[in-house]
């Protein structure tokens with residue numbers, strides 16, 4: 001049974017993970033630019049990272065029958081230095097032209113600081129100017145509710161971006177309702193033990209429905225599971241969800257949101 005993992009950081013994963021995902025039915029992934037575990041010292045470091053995302057990684061995925069796409073930005077964690085962040089922003093338009101790039105992401109907030117918010121607003125303006133889809137990272141733990149609200153306010157206050165073209169990721173029980181109510185798409189990130197486990201994600205689907213929502217592994221260099229989406233799918237089956245509903249959340253919904261970019265494909 002095929003599925004899409006719409007948020008995973010494959011630059012931090014091994015080729016064996018591509019194989020395991022392909023065996024589990026993965027046909028397409030999208031990889032947002034993020035904090036790669038260390039602070040880069042120059043815009044050139046980001047330039048090379050964006051080349052890795054747009055040139056190298058699609059080839060590695062294709063060898064396993066998986067279509068790879070990416071999102072480009074400077075992540076909030078490295079946005080404190082406004083000079084560096086703006087230098088990186090200036091090289092992003094070149095990458096928005098690449099054939100596998102779907103939009104701007106994962107932008108957002110980390111510590112909800114003033115500088116992070118400034119750079120978030122500049123990314124949103126860039127997305128609007130280039131008519132791009134947007135993928136948003138929300139802070140973890142105690143900063144999540146406030147950060148999610150700040151981000152949604154920034155989008156509505158500063159831009160004419162259609163909320164139907166913006167996905168707010170890492171939602172949990174206390175943020176998903178507000179995200180959906182305001183017309184945005186919601187992403188649930190599955191973690192092996194803490195935060196949103198597959199069980200909690202399926203609880204959320206049962207409470208909030210299966211419209212404008214998807215699940216992803218956000219697999220990266222930290223504790224994470226590249227097979228989290230098929231595991232959540234199994235949890236849905238165990239609880240008696242119909243195959244059509246499982247396909248909707250793990251395949252059709254991602255196709256609907258990502259398909260707003262004509263570059264999105266599920267074949268290789």
Ligand SMILES: [Zn+2]
Nearest residue numbers: 032034106218
């Ligand atoms: Zn991520």
